[in-house]
Structures are given as C-alpha cells and as structure tokens.
Amino acid sequence: MDQEIDNSNKAPIHTEPQTPRKVAVNFHGKTGEYFAIWIVNLLLTIVTLGIYSAWATVRTHRYFYANTDIDGHRFSYLAQPLQILKGRIIGVLLLALYFLAVAFSPLAAAIVALVLFLATPIFICMSLRFRMKVSAYRNIRFNFTGQYGRAFLVFVLLPIMSIFTLYLALPWVLKKIDDFIYSNITYGDKKMQTELATGEYYLAAFGAFFIGVALLLVAIFGFGASMSAFADPESASQFTGSTIIFMVAYVLVILLSSSFYAARIRNHIFNTMRLSDVASFESNLSISTLVWLRVTNFLALVLSLGFALPWIKIRTARVYAQVTQVNILPGIAGVIGQYSQSSSAIGEEVANIFDMDVGLG
Amino acid sequence: MTLLTGAYFYPAGRSESLPVSIQLHADAQFSIIDNEQNLIATTTIKDVVVNDKLGSIPREIVLPDIGLLMIDANPAVNTWLTQSATQSKIAKLESNTTLILASSILVPAVLYLFFKFGIPSAAITFAEYVPQNMVEIASRHTLVALDKSVLDASELPVETQDKYQDHWAHISQQLNLESSDFNIQFRQSKTMGANAFALPNGTIVITDELVELLEHNTDLLTAILLHEIGHVTHKHSMRLIAETMATSLAIDYFFGDLGALIEAFAGLSNTIVQNQFSQKLEWEADNFALSKIPALGLEPDSFALAMEKLAATMPEESKLQHLIQSHPLMRERIENARKAL
Structure with missing residues (x-):
C-alpha cells in the first residue's frame, strides 16, 4: 500500500475548546432531494420484488444520519445491505409462519405466538445492538450492551407482574424498560448514565390516562347530546356520520394522551442522561408541538395517498432536531473506539451472524 | 495541483477531529494536511474506500488503519471521487429527473396492479398447491x-x-x-x-x-x-x-x-x-x-x-x-x- 503516516505529528490533536458548551442539533435534509431518493428506490424495490429494499433502507438511513449534525460533525450509518436483507428474510419467514399457523390450526398458532412472545427480548436486544453498532459519530461507534436475562425480566416478567397490581406498577415497569435501553448504550469506551425518576413516569402515565378518560367522557356526552338532537333514525348515513365522528374523536383522544406521555418522557430521558465527561443532553419537546406534528403528518399522508411520506419524514426529523440540545463536555475528543485495533468505524467488519435487525420495516 | 478545503479528519479509534485540507497530486495520489501545514497522510484514491454519493450529504472517505475523511459534497469533490472504483450508479438514477417523474407514475400504477391482479392470481395458484x-x-x-x-x-x-x-x-x-x-x-x-x-x-x-x-x-x-x-x-x-x-x-x-x-x-x-x-x-x-x-x-x-x-x-x-x-x-x-x- 502506498501510504505513509507523518510521525512528527505525535502530539494529541487539540482542536476542541476545553469549556463545556451548548450546541444545537441541526438537520440538513431537504424534502425535494429525499423525495427523489425515496421514489426511485421504491421503484427499484418493486422491480426487484422487494430484494432491493435492503439497499434502499441503507440509503435512507445514511441520508438521515449524514444530514444530522451536532457541533459540525455528522453521524454515519454503517450497516451493510446484506445484514438488513438477512434480518428481513427472517422477519418475513416468522410472520408467514405465524400467519400459516393461525390459518391452519388455532393450537399451532397459540404455540407459535407463545414462542415468539418469549423470544421478544432476544429480538429487541439484537435489534438495539444492531442499530447502535451501525451508528457512529466522529468515527466512533455506539453499542448496546444489554443482556438477554435482564431483557427478559423487563420486557416479559415485569409487564406480566404489573397485571396483578391492576397496572398500578406499570409506570414503574416502563421506567425499568427505558432504564434498560438507555443505560446500556455505549459510545466508544463511555457508557451512558441515566437517572430516570419513577415519579416522572407516574406523572406522565397517570396524566396521560386521566387526559384520555376526561376527553373521552367529554366526547361521549358532548357528541351524544348533539347527535340525539339531530338524529334521524330513517337515515343510514347518519349512523355512519356519527360513527366516523366518534372514531375521529377516539383517535384524537389517544393522540393527545399518548403525546402527553411521549413528550414528557422524551424530555425527561434526554434531560437526565449523560455520557460522563463527553456530553449531556437537553430536550424541550412541547406537547402541542408533538400533537400538531402528528396530526398534520397523518392528514398529509392520507390526503396525498402516501406521496407526502418523504416530506413527513424530513419535517419530523427537523422538529426532533430543533427541540434537542447537546452540552459538549471537554472529554469529547478523548473517547476511544471499542474496535480501536482495526481501522475505522466505517467499513469495519464487526458483524457476526447475530448482528441483524429482525423485522420488516 | 488542486487543494480541497473544509474537510474533517477523524483518526482511527479515537473521537478526535481535525480540520484539514486535501491536496490532489498526479496519478490519483492525495495528501491530507492540517491547518498548520503538517502532513497527516498521503495515499491514492485506489487505496481508500469511498462511500457512495447520496443526495448532497458529505462524502466519506475511509483510509484503512488511518482514519476517516469527511468533506462537503461540492462539484470539485464529486469530480475527484469519480475516480474511485467503488462507486455505484444509484446516485445518478436518484438525480435523473425523467426517472423521478416516471417513478412517481410507475410506483402507484405498479402497486395498484400488484394488489388488484398480482396477489389474487398468486393466491389462486397457492390455493391449488x-x-x-x-x-x-x-x-x-x-x-x-x-x-x-x-x-x-x-x-x-x-x-x-x-x-x-x-x-x-x-x-x-x-x-x-x-x-x-x-x-x-x-x-x-x-x-x-x-x-x-x-x-x-x-x-x-x-x-x-x-x-x-x-x-x-x-x-x-x-x-x-x-x-x-x-x-x-x-x-x-x-x-x-x-x-x-x-x-x-x-x-x-x-x-x-x-x-x-x-x-x-x-x-x-x-x-x-x-x-x-x-x-x-x-x-x-x-x-x-x-x-x-x-x-x-x-x-x-x-x-x-x-x-x-x-x-x-x-x-x-x-x-x-x-x-x-x-x-x-x-x-x-x-x-x-x-x-x-
């Protein structure tokens, strides 16, 4: 190889200011550009009977990662299409197996469903590990170190046990799940630290629950009254009209209460987690922002018959970037890659047979 | 000799970053030079892995065992990187206006035919077997x-x-x-x-x-x-x-x-x-x-x-x-x- 390294430059490179500073997360993706990528890749996927979708997925993720910058540095997405394809083929086979079991024998379906349910923690861990390993920032990969046993506890045992508390323990279980996910993320040799508060999960979950119940009662009494005033028992379209209004009201209630939970918890996670001496995070996603984003996304998708999907994905990424800040700490340049023996994150062969994301998406 | 500025160099295995320039020489050779004019590496385009062009995202150039180079995708950079052997044609397709327009019509049309005729006739075959x-x-x-x-x-x-x-x-x-x-x-x-x-x-x-x-x-x-x-x-x-x-x-x-x-x-x-x-x-x-x-x-x-x-x-x-x-x-x-x- 015709390469040489200038050894006179041995001193550590200090280009980073030593004081902590708060920086924005910027998203540079453009709707027009992404639409072109999306529609052409969709055509290629159809023409190849779905095979190309693995390559399309890699291109999509690369586009979104590389357009996200923190402090002037872009993220990298490093998955190989064949890894994605492998996970997808397994996902399709599992789903087909389940479908066939349902179709051919209720008993077989129950067995397959049980096995898949018990295997869920394994799939979740594999998927998280894969997604983290193929993400890099400043040429350092992320990783996920969660173990199956612990995953089985938080994703299967605790949720089942919470049923016996009449779901009163569910917010605590949700906290345990988030704790498991976030405290097992590593960036190079640094581990993410979380300080999630159980109280915040109770506030968010019960808040969401009471908002849902209150709005549903208002909807039932409000619409019920106005319906009976105008009701025309002869007209069948009246029936459909009120059914549709009720369905819309129901969707809106779910939307409001789930957004209340999602926004609060996202802010809480970001505001409390930190990579020691490397970075801490801030999130100020307001509930109204999230509700507006979701409502307009849904309407745009339906009214455009799916064609607005690229616009939706770009503006969603932009909104999430806008509400997020990162405090860069002095240790940012001192992170050591876990695979420091090999060249660089990109192009590095860290995949093994279990590195995949089983699923269809 | 061309000088491409505004690049970042990330040495392998560490999260350090360094603003650098890329100096292009004859025979596909190039050097990476930091702001104090120190030489970091010299190699050829044949010995590096260049990631596919994609929209206007920055270009990533992997120098095995040395590090990663990232540079904004301006025309000069893109022209330089066309010399790399690892480039696919997909980015060309993604920026081809005719193909984008054709896809916008073909995708819904093909999906419609697929759901309307493809799946039902495949289902009849499936039922037979x-x-x-x-x-x-x-x-x-x-x-x-x-x-x-x-x-x-x-x-x-x-x-x-x-x-x-x-x-x-x-x-x-x-x-x-x-x-x-x-x-x-x-x-x-x-x-x-x-x-x-x-x-x-x-x-x-x-x-x-x-x-x-x-x-x-x-x-x-x-x-x-x-x-x-x-x-x-x-x-x-x-x-x-x-x-x-x-x-x-x-x-x-x-x-x-x-x-x-x-x-x-x-x-x-x-x-x-x-x-x-x-x-x-x-x-x-x-x-x-x-x-x-x-x-x-x-x-x-x-x-x-x-x-x-x-x-x-x-x-x-x-x-x-x-x-x-x-x-x-x-x-x-x-x-x-x-x-x-």
Whole structure:
C-alpha cells in the first residue's frame, strides 16, 4: 500500500475548546432531494420484488444520519445491505409462519405466538445492538450492551407482574424498560448514565390516562347530546356520520394522551442522561408541538395517498432536531473506539451472524 | 495541483477531529494536511474506500488503519471521487429527473396492479398447491375450536336433520359433486345467530338459527348452501389466507417502521384491501349459487328471498360501510340476485 503516516505529528490533536458548551442539533435534509431518493428506490424495490429494499433502507438511513449534525460533525450509518436483507428474510419467514399457523390450526398458532412472545427480548436486544453498532459519530461507534436475562425480566416478567397490581406498577415497569435501553448504550469506551425518576413516569402515565378518560367522557356526552338532537333514525348515513365522528374523536383522544406521555418522557430521558465527561443532553419537546406534528403528518399522508411520506419524514426529523440540545463536555475528543485495533468505524467488519435487525420495516 | 478545503479528519479509534485540507497530486495520489501545514497522510484514491454519493450529504472517505475523511459534497469533490472504483450508479438514477417523474407514475400504477391482479392470481395458484391433508387438519382444528367456543350441538330433531341431508345428497349428485366432498353439519349458536359457513375441507355448518329464520324452507336453505358450496369448490379459504398474508407482508414492507399514526394508516389500508378481496370471493360464491339454482329446479328467487330475510335481521347499512366489512352490502347482493331472475 502506498501510504505513509507523518510521525512528527505525535502530539494529541487539540482542536476542541476545553469549556463545556451548548450546541444545537441541526438537520440538513431537504424534502425535494429525499423525495427523489425515496421514489426511485421504491421503484427499484418493486422491480426487484422487494430484494432491493435492503439497499434502499441503507440509503435512507445514511441520508438521515449524514444530514444530522451536532457541533459540525455528522453521524454515519454503517450497516451493510446484506445484514438488513438477512434480518428481513427472517422477519418475513416468522410472520408467514405465524400467519400459516393461525390459518391452519388455532393450537399451532397459540404455540407459535407463545414462542415468539418469549423470544421478544432476544429480538429487541439484537435489534438495539444492531442499530447502535451501525451508528457512529466522529468515527466512533455506539453499542448496546444489554443482556438477554435482564431483557427478559423487563420486557416479559415485569409487564406480566404489573397485571396483578391492576397496572398500578406499570409506570414503574416502563421506567425499568427505558432504564434498560438507555443505560446500556455505549459510545466508544463511555457508557451512558441515566437517572430516570419513577415519579416522572407516574406523572406522565397517570396524566396521560386521566387526559384520555376526561376527553373521552367529554366526547361521549358532548357528541351524544348533539347527535340525539339531530338524529334521524330513517337515515343510514347518519349512523355512519356519527360513527366516523366518534372514531375521529377516539383517535384524537389517544393522540393527545399518548403525546402527553411521549413528550414528557422524551424530555425527561434526554434531560437526565449523560455520557460522563463527553456530553449531556437537553430536550424541550412541547406537547402541542408533538400533537400538531402528528396530526398534520397523518392528514398529509392520507390526503396525498402516501406521496407526502418523504416530506413527513424530513419535517419530523427537523422538529426532533430543533427541540434537542447537546452540552459538549471537554472529554469529547478523548473517547476511544471499542474496535480501536482495526481501522475505522466505517467499513469495519464487526458483524457476526447475530448482528441483524429482525423485522420488516 | 488542486487543494480541497473544509474537510474533517477523524483518526482511527479515537473521537478526535481535525480540520484539514486535501491536496490532489498526479496519478490519483492525495495528501491530507492540517491547518498548520503538517502532513497527516498521503495515499491514492485506489487505496481508500469511498462511500457512495447520496443526495448532497458529505462524502466519506475511509483510509484503512488511518482514519476517516469527511468533506462537503461540492462539484470539485464529486469530480475527484469519480475516480474511485467503488462507486455505484444509484446516485445518478436518484438525480435523473425523467426517472423521478416516471417513478412517481410507475410506483402507484405498479402497486395498484400488484394488489388488484398480482396477489389474487398468486393466491389462486397457492390455493391449488396446498396439500389436502393440511387442509383437512386446518378444518378439523378450526371446527374443534369453534365447537369449544361459540357453537353448541344442534337442537333440531334428528329426523329433520336427516331429511335435509338426504335432500342435499341428491342436490350434490345433480351438481356432479362427490358426496364425500361435502359434510353438512347443524349447530346451534347464540353468538353467530342465523349464519352458515364453510371450512376448506368441505365441512359446511348451518346454524339452527338460520333454519328457524328461513322457516324450514328447503329451497331457501339450499340457496344458502349453494353459496357455501361455491366457497368450497373455488377454494376460497386458501385464497383468502394467501391474499391476507401477501397483502399484510407487502404493506408492512412498504409502510413498515413508521410512526404510530402512519402505521394506523397502513393498518387501515390493509383492512380495506383485504375486505375488497373477501367481498370479491363473496360475489363469486353468490354468482355460483345463482348460476346453479335454475338447473336444480329451485324457486328462481330463492337466493334473493333468503338474503332479504337475513338483511331484515341486520342494522341498516350505509354506503361507506362496504369499506369496513368483509361482505358486500346486503342491498347490492339482493339486487344482484334479483337481476339474475
């Protein structure tokens, strides 16, 4: 190889200011550009009977990662299409197996469903590990170190046990799940630290629950009254009209209460987690922002018959970037890659047979 | 000699970053130089891995064992990197206006044809190849499950049951069907009410409630039975399974991995598409029954009358409802049956 390294430059490179500073997360993706990528890749996927979708997925993720910058540095997405394809083929086979079991024998379906349910923690861990390993920032990969046993506890045992508390323990279980996910993320040799508060999960979950119940009662009494005033028992379209209004009201209630939970918890996670001496995070996603984003996304998708999907994905990424800040700490340049023996994150062969994301998406 | 500025160099294995410039030499050689004019590395474009161009994202250049170079994708940079052997043609396609416009028309058109014709015809093929013993097992397990949940033993007197069985054995002879292909059973079901359904192995279940509703009118019951026989002879169960599976997979494939509301949209489209399939099969079964009625010497309007009696037990339907139910509107089925007279 015709390469040489200038050894006179041995001193550590200090280009980073030593004081902590708060920086924005910027998203540079453009709707027009992404639409072109999306529609052409969709055509290629159809023409190849779905095979190309693995390559399309890699291109999509690369586009979104590389357009996200923190402090002037872009993220990298490093998955190989064949890894994605492998996970997808397994996902399709599992789903087909389940479908066939349902179709051919209720008993077989129950067995397959049980096995898949018990295997869920394994799939979740594999998927998280894969997604983290193929993400890099400043040429350092992320990783996920969660173990199956612990995953089985938080994703299967605790949720089942919470049923016996009449779901009163569910917010605590949700906290345990988030704790498991976030405290097992590593960036190079640094581990993410979380300080999630159980109280915040109770506030968010019960808040969401009471908002849902209150709005549903208002909807039932409000619409019920106005319906009976105008009701025309002869007209069948009246029936459909009120059914549709009720369905819309129901969707809106779910939307409001789930957004209340999602926004609060996202802010809480970001505001409390930190990579020691490397970075801490801030999130100020307001509930109204999230509700507006979701409502307009849904309407745009339906009214455009799916064609607005690229616009939706770009503006969603932009909104999430806008509400997020990162405090860069002095240790940012001192992170050591876990695979420091090999060249660089990109192009590095860290995949093994279990590195995949089983699923269809 | 060209100088490309504004690049970042990330040394391998560490999170350090360094603003650098890239100096291009002859023979595809280039050097990386930091802001103090220190040389970091010299190599050739053949010895590095250049990631595919994609939109306007910064270009990534991997120097094995040395580090990563990232530089904004300006025209000079893109021209330089075309020398790399690892470039694919995809980025060219993604910026080809003609192809983008063509894709915008072709994608919806092809997807429509795929759902409208591709999946149904694949389903017919699938139905032909399902082994008979699997069909047998599936049907038996389903009937056992139904018997344990929503079905009870029939309370029709044995003589009445035998009378119908004899009559229908005669009918199936007239239709040139093997009597062993069909197995008619009576059940009581408060949950299902007046109903009849067919399992793929030819088991046809008729509820006591249906017999009551049709007031033991043999012609009307036979008309309903013909509809169910239509389902069996056209292997509708297997076709529906194949169609449901293929549509769900396809929709998950194209719309999967999205937010919750968007998934709700995908789920809704899935339901609507599947209901279209299932309604098509109902029409086929209806028309099968209608085509056989004259030759069998039943009262010509038997099927229409039976449908009318069933419709009377159901709430009134609205026009939008055909999107959310698996059966066609009763009103239209009755119209169709009357038209056949």
